[in-house]
Every structure is written in structure tokens, then in C-alpha cells.
Amino acid sequence: MIFTPFSIKRFPTHEVRVGNITIGVDSDIVIQTMCNTPAGNIEAGYKQSKEVISAGAQMVRFAVRNRADAESIGKIKELLLKDNINTPLVADVHFSSQAAFVAAKLVDKVRINPGNFIDKRATFDTKTYTELEWKEELNKIELSLNELIDICVAHDTALRIGVNHGSLSDRIMSKYGNTTEGMVESAMEFLRICKKRVFQNVVISLKSSNIRIMNSAYFMLAKQMQTEDMHYPLHLGVTEAGNDLSGRVRSAIGIGRLLGHGIGDTIRISLTENPVKEIPAAQKLAKHFKHRKPLTDTNNNWKEYNPLDFSFYKSHEVGNIGGKKPVIAVCDIRNYRVLDNIMLEKLGYKFNGKKWIATSQAADAVYVKDIEIITELPENLSIIYEAGTTKMPCENATPLFNNLEFIYIADKSKEFTKWVSLTNSDLSKPAIIEQLRNSPKTVIVLETMSQNGYADQMSAFLKLKSAQINNPVIVKRNYVSDDWETFVIESSADTGSLLVSGMGNGVWLTNPFLTDVEDNRRLTFEILQASRVRISQTEYIACPSCGRTQFDIESVLAEVRSKTNHLTHLKIAVMGCIVNGPGEMADADYGYVGAAPNRVALYKGKVAVKKNISADIAVEQLIELIKENNDWVEP
Ligand code: SF4
Known part of the structure; x- marks a missing residue:
């Protein structure tokens, strides 16, 4: 299977039953969360689990440090059952195989971490293992994992093999370093034992706080599972994502890019907030990918695309855009009639007594329409206006043309800087490609109306690359949800997923219902930061x-x-x-x-x-x- 976002086929996995929930095959993406009440506190855990369940959590996890904690989750389960709530509960166990054995008898699923189930915790000490020592360690793992599998089989309990980039064992790191290969092998060692036992009730995760590492690990694991004829469902998550806007943006990009490629059967958006708030964010992300349509476009050679390539599209520079310049943020202020000092502050500029200077998150370009400019403009702020319908708002403003204007009206001079709004289908037209080839100072604004906009825009990048066009490209997306969180989740998943692949020299978001300039600018910079294409904040x-x-x-x-x-x-x-x-x-x-x-x-x-x-x-x-x-x- 080639992993692309063009078909909407899911990576084939088998069915895993966790209590009353099915994970894998073609089941809807399962939404889960984790309680943050003190481990062992039955009353608090019971109360919070009811809250997250009524918010929509389909599976609820608890931290387990020892056998007593494991027993307390068993008690929470009993209390929930008395309330006729049979949502599956999961024990999250680290460092204690004994606690996992107890939990497996009482709850619906147990998560173990291969980095500390039997192997010693990561101390970052370097030790070289002989072949014999390595084998002995694996034998110890097999012995204990077999014991756990026996209990799981007897009690119909599922297992999650949960690898974290930050907690690989010293043994794995001694051979693979702190790498994605190490994460994959750490998981595969456990999966091979499960396969040998014909134990199918297993879900797998490979989390990291670094989106590129997390993404690479899942793609590599999926490929390795195919090679070894395994079909374990995948649980997706970005660890340590943080809170508020950054937590949502990071998770939406990391998880969304995988969902966009058909990878993932269950998700958790981890936020440093009340876990109740994780649920709507995760639901919105899952819904966004549920309704996309397959892209049928025969113009591309998909084999050129590799999801592990993070620098796919290399453009030349046009002014402050493209080449080695930072990926730019475009703010859309078409609904505003005046560009004044207040607007400049909203756009991220500060007046130093002499002139306006850019903060680290200042908009690089603004799109305007019928606007009066009544302030002195900062040097590095580009003003973009619609060439066909709007008069030039100021000297040096840059015109934006549509596809027809680009061919028939726009100044053909090679030195003329302009922006042109194009879609993926425009890039199948020889006249457009020819005009782009002759217009090195043209910046492409890539639009999409597709129901699989992510794939549609990726298809456009493939066409540009195969036509050897390397004009800078601004990824533009238009949203219509009046719910801020939906806007955040969808725009992050769509544009961030492209940026992570190295597709895009700028981002331009619009939403007619959410037009606050500061909010939208912050969102754009969060997407750039989380995609690691422009670091502008701590x-x-x-x-x-x-x-x-x-x-x-x-x-x-x-x-x-x-x-x-x-x-x-x-x-x-x-x-x-x-x-x-x-x-x-x-x-x-x-x-x-x-x-x-x-x-x-x-x-x-x-x-x-x-x-x-x-x-x-x-x-x-x-x-x-x-x-x-x-x-x-x-x-
Ligand atoms: S690092 Fe945070 S989430 Fe992880 S085990 Fe510790 S307290 Fe829990």
C-alpha cells in the first residue's frame, strides 16, 4: 500500500474489541481521553470519568502506578456499571508488570510501555549489548508478556503497546539511538510476541511531541506491519502538546496528517486542560476526515510522493517569499475599510517612536479590498489587492490576478511581481503552466474547493514539481464554520499537513464568520510553529x-x-x-x-x-x- 491522501482508504487493520467498542477495520475513529484525577482516588476518578463520558469519550484511561491503583479502577468500573455506564476503562501502566497483571483482570484494556515494561527505564546511559545479552532480555520480555497475554485472553481484555519517543529503553537506544527506527523496533518486538501467540486484541501507538518524528514512526510501523503481515489497529496521539491554541494546533497537524493518509483507528488529543475539553477537539478532527472524498486525478505520478520527505517543494525567492525565506503569514482584512495604527498593532507591529517594526509574529502580507490606508506602512508588510475589481490601494501594492486575468490581462514582463490565484485543475492547463514558466516573479495562491482539499492541494504541488515550476506557493484555505475550535482544528490539519511535507511558502486563512485579525494571525503563526517551518515563539x-x-x-x-x-x-x-x-x-x-x-x-x-x-x-x-x-x- 502506498500512503497518500488521494484515496480515502484506511490502512487495513483487524478488529479489536474493547468492552463494547470496536477499534479498527472500517469502524469510525474511536475518541478517547485520560482522567487526571489523583491515581487511586476512586471518588474523583468516578466523577471525572462520568464527565468525560457524557462529553462523548468512548474510552477512558487512568494512570496506574501499582496494584492498588489497578484495583481502584476496577472499583470505578463497578460504580459506573451500577449507573448503567459500560464505557471501557483502560489502565495506563508504567514500570510495573505486576500492576498490569492485576489491571488486566479488572478493566477492559491495559496500556503498557515497551520502554519500561521489563526493560530498564531510559537513563541515557550507553551500554553495548552482546547478542546473547540482547536475546536474554528479549526472552525476559516474552516471558512476562506471555503472562499478561494469558490474563488478557482469560478476561477478554485488550492490550495497547504504547511506545513513547521520550521513554525508549536503554537497550533499544543502545542499538538504534533515540530514533524513529528505535520506536518502531520497540513496538515490533512486542507485536511479534503477540503474533506468535495469535493474540489479536492489541492496539499500537508510537507517540512523540515532535510531529515529524511521530508521523515518521507511524508510517514506518505501518509499512513494517505490512511486511510482517500484521494488521493491528493504530492509536494516534501527540504527546506533551500543551494547551489552548498550541495544543490543539499541534495535535490537529500531527494526528490529522496521518488520518489524511488513512492511518489511525483511535485518537486522543492530549491537552494540558480538563480532559473534558479534549473530547470536542478530537471529535471535530475525526469528523473532518470522515467526510472527505477520494481524489481522482490522473495527472500525477503519486509515486513521487513520500510522506517521510519533509522538504518536497523547493521554490525560488520572490521578494520576501520562497527560497530560504521563512514561510509567510498572510492576513485577510478584506472586511475592514481602514488600515490605521490600531490595525497595524493587530497585525503584529509595534511603533518604536520613529517607525513601525515587526514583532516575531507580524503578518508579512495583508489582503485588502476597498481600504483606506491612513498610516505609514512598515517596510516589510506587503499589501495585496484584487487586480480586476479593486483600485490600487497604495504605491507598491501587489496585484492578485485570477487564472484568466493571469493569461490575458496581467503584465507579461518577467520583472513584474504579481500574485495569481490558481487551483489544482488550473495546473492541468498548458497555458497556465507556460505562463508560470515565463513569470518568475509570480507568487501562486493555491486555492481549493475540493471535499478533500488537503489531497487536492498536494496534487497541485506534485504537478508543479513535475512541470519543474518553482514559483513560491501560498496555501490558501477558506472555512465557513463559526465555531473557533472547528476552524482551528480543520485549518491546522489541512495546511499544517502540507507544510510538514515541505509544501507551501505561506499560509492564508479566511473565514467570513471569524474575522478577528489578531486571532487569525495567532492561529497562522501557531500552524507555522507546530509544522516547524517558522519558529516565532517560545x-x-x-x-x-x-x-x-x-x-x-x-x-x-x-x-x-x-x-x-x-x-x-x-x-x-x-x-x-x-x-x-x-x-x-x-x-x-x-x-x-x-x-x-x-x-x-x-x-x-x-x-x-x-x-x-x-x-x-x-x-x-x-x-x-x-x-x-x-x-x-x-x-
Ligand atoms: S509526565 Fe505527566 S502525563 Fe506523563 S505520567 Fe507524568 S504526570 Fe502523567
Whole structure:
């Protein structure tokens, strides 16, 4: 199977039954979440599980540290059954195969992490294993996994093999490093044992906070499963995605790009928020991909496309667009009649007493219509106007032509800078291709009306590449939902999925019902950041919290964010627990990790440099640590 978004066929998986839910084959994408009530607290877990279930969660997971925690989920299940609620419950077990054995008798599904089920936790120590030692370790895994499978078979319990990029075992890392290959092999070792036992009730996940790593791992795993004739359903998720806009955007891109290729049977959008809020976000993402249509376009050679290629389309520069220039943000202010100082501030510019200067998230171009400009414009802000219907709003404004105007009216001079609005089908017309070839200073605004817009726009990039056209391309998408979260999820999945593939030199979003300039600009920059094509703000890596968290992670993250959000060169992690946090915070420059009630450990890279700090002073100490390492700049 070639993975592309053009057909809407799902990657073939077999059916896994988890309680009353079916995952895999052609079942709808199953929406799940994880409670963040203290592990072992039956009352709180029961209450929150009812809340997430009534919000639409089809499966609910709980952190399990030990046998007692496992038993407490069994009790929650009993309480829910008394209320006639039979939503499957899942035990999330790390470091304790014994707890997994207990949980498998009581709940519907058990998640184990190959990085710590039997293998030693990641310490990042390097050890070389002999062939014999490697085999002995695998034998130990097989012994324990067989014991767990026996219990699962006896109790009709499903299993998730949940690999996390941040918690590969030392053994796997000694051979593969902290790589996607290591993630895939870590999963395959467990799946081969399941296959040998003919145990089918298994779902698999390969999560990472890095979208490219997470995406690559799933594509590689799917391919490897095909090679080894396996069809285990896939659970998708981006770890440590954070909260608010960035959490939603990162998850929508990471999960959406895979769903767009037909990969994925169940999803969780992890947010550092009340888990109830994860459900509508996940539902909107699943719905977006459910209703797309297959793309039948015979003009392309799909084999040129490789989802592991993150730099597919290479363009030349036109002004501040394309080539090695950052991917640009276009803001659509067609509904506004005046471009004044207030509008410039909304567009991300600051006046320094002499002139307007761009902040790190200033719009690079604005699309205007019948607008009066009553302020001095910043040097680097391009003004785009519709050539056919609008008069030129100011000197040096750039005209936008439609396909016919481009061929018949537009100035044919090679030096004339212009934008042209084109669709995928326009790129099948020889006259358009010829005109593009003769217009090196033309920027393409790629539009789509397709019900599979992601595939339609990707098809356009394939055509451009095979015609050896390398004009810069702005990916433009028009949405009509008046629900902000739907707009965020859909636009992120559609445009971010292209940007991750290296398709697009700019993003332009429109929505006639959601026209707030600042909101839309922030959304565009979040998409660019999450796709890793333009870093314009501090990157926060925050776990969603779970039963192991012993502090209010949402408010700590908000405080850390408010004090450090000008440090655009840094990645800062806020993690709920010392057990998994340090491994999962991946490549963060600094980390705030909950260690015990009211106690925090602060990390520089992977090293805990300040331990046992009182939570009351931990954020201040984090800032001190950043200063001590000369990474602080004044806001
Ligand atoms: S890092 Fe966060 S989500 Fe992961 S186990 Fe610890 S507290 Fe739970």
C-alpha cells in the first residue's frame, strides 16, 4: 500500500474489541481521553470519568502506578456499571508488570510501555549489548508478556503497546539511538510476541511531541506491519502538546496528517486542560476526515510522493517569499475599510517612536479590498489587492490576478511581481503552466474547493514539481464554520499537513464568520510553529497531567508561559511527574518537573540541576536557571 491522501482508504487493520467498542477495520475513529484525577482516588476518578463520558469519550484511561491503583479502577468500573455506564476503562501502566497483571483482570484494556515494561527505564546511559545479552532480555520480555497475554485472553481484555519517543529503553537506544527506527523496533518486538501467540486484541501507538518524528514512526510501523503481515489497529496521539491554541494546533497537524493518509483507528488529543475539553477537539478532527472524498486525478505520478520527505517543494525567492525565506503569514482584512495604527498593532507591529517594526509574529502580507490606508506602512508588510475589481490601494501594492486575468490581462514582463490565484485543475492547463514558466516573479495562491482539499492541494504541488515550476506557493484555505475550535482544528490539519511535507511558502486563512485579525494571525503563526517551518515563539512542552500529577499543572504552565513567552529561542517543558516527565520532555532546553507534593525539580536539558525546590519559588528559580545559562533576554 502506498500512503497518500488521494484515496480515502484506511490502512487495513483487524478488529479489536474493547468492552463494547470496536477499534479498527472500517469502524469510525474511536475518541478517547485520560482522567487526571489523583491515581487511586476512586471518588474523583468516578466523577471525572462520568464527565468525560457524557462529553462523548468512548474510552477512558487512568494512570496506574501499582496494584492498588489497578484495583481502584476496577472499583470505578463497578460504580459506573451500577449507573448503567459500560464505557471501557483502560489502565495506563508504567514500570510495573505486576500492576498490569492485576489491571488486566479488572478493566477492559491495559496500556503498557515497551520502554519500561521489563526493560530498564531510559537513563541515557550507553551500554553495548552482546547478542546473547540482547536475546536474554528479549526472552525476559516474552516471558512476562506471555503472562499478561494469558490474563488478557482469560478476561477478554485488550492490550495497547504504547511506545513513547521520550521513554525508549536503554537497550533499544543502545542499538538504534533515540530514533524513529528505535520506536518502531520497540513496538515490533512486542507485536511479534503477540503474533506468535495469535493474540489479536492489541492496539499500537508510537507517540512523540515532535510531529515529524511521530508521523515518521507511524508510517514506518505501518509499512513494517505490512511486511510482517500484521494488521493491528493504530492509536494516534501527540504527546506533551500543551494547551489552548498550541495544543490543539499541534495535535490537529500531527494526528490529522496521518488520518489524511488513512492511518489511525483511535485518537486522543492530549491537552494540558480538563480532559473534558479534549473530547470536542478530537471529535471535530475525526469528523473532518470522515467526510472527505477520494481524489481522482490522473495527472500525477503519486509515486513521487513520500510522506517521510519533509522538504518536497523547493521554490525560488520572490521578494520576501520562497527560497530560504521563512514561510509567510498572510492576513485577510478584506472586511475592514481602514488600515490605521490600531490595525497595524493587530497585525503584529509595534511603533518604536520613529517607525513601525515587526514583532516575531507580524503578518508579512495583508489582503485588502476597498481600504483606506491612513498610516505609514512598515517596510516589510506587503499589501495585496484584487487586480480586476479593486483600485490600487497604495504605491507598491501587489496585484492578485485570477487564472484568466493571469493569461490575458496581467503584465507579461518577467520583472513584474504579481500574485495569481490558481487551483489544482488550473495546473492541468498548458497555458497556465507556460505562463508560470515565463513569470518568475509570480507568487501562486493555491486555492481549493475540493471535499478533500488537503489531497487536492498536494496534487497541485506534485504537478508543479513535475512541470519543474518553482514559483513560491501560498496555501490558501477558506472555512465557513463559526465555531473557533472547528476552524482551528480543520485549518491546522489541512495546511499544517502540507507544510510538514515541505509544501507551501505561506499560509492564508479566511473565514467570513471569524474575522478577528489578531486571532487569525495567532492561529497562522501557531500552524507555522507546530509544522516547524517558522519558529516565532517560545515552544512549550507540557504533559496533559494524569493521576501521577501532584500540582495544578494548568496554572503553573500559564505562569511559566506569562514569564517566558518572549524567549522565542527556547523550548521549555512543564511536566507532571518525575517518573515519566524527564524522559517525555524530549529535547526541551529547560524543564519544570513535579517531584513530590509541593516539590519541584528543574532541568537544564536532560540533567536535573536544581532538586527538591519548593513549588512556591520554583518558577522564579527556573528563570534564575535560564539567566545563569545566559539564555535569558529582557522582555
Ligand atoms: S509526565 Fe505527566 S502525563 Fe506523563 S505520567 Fe507524568 S504526570 Fe502523567
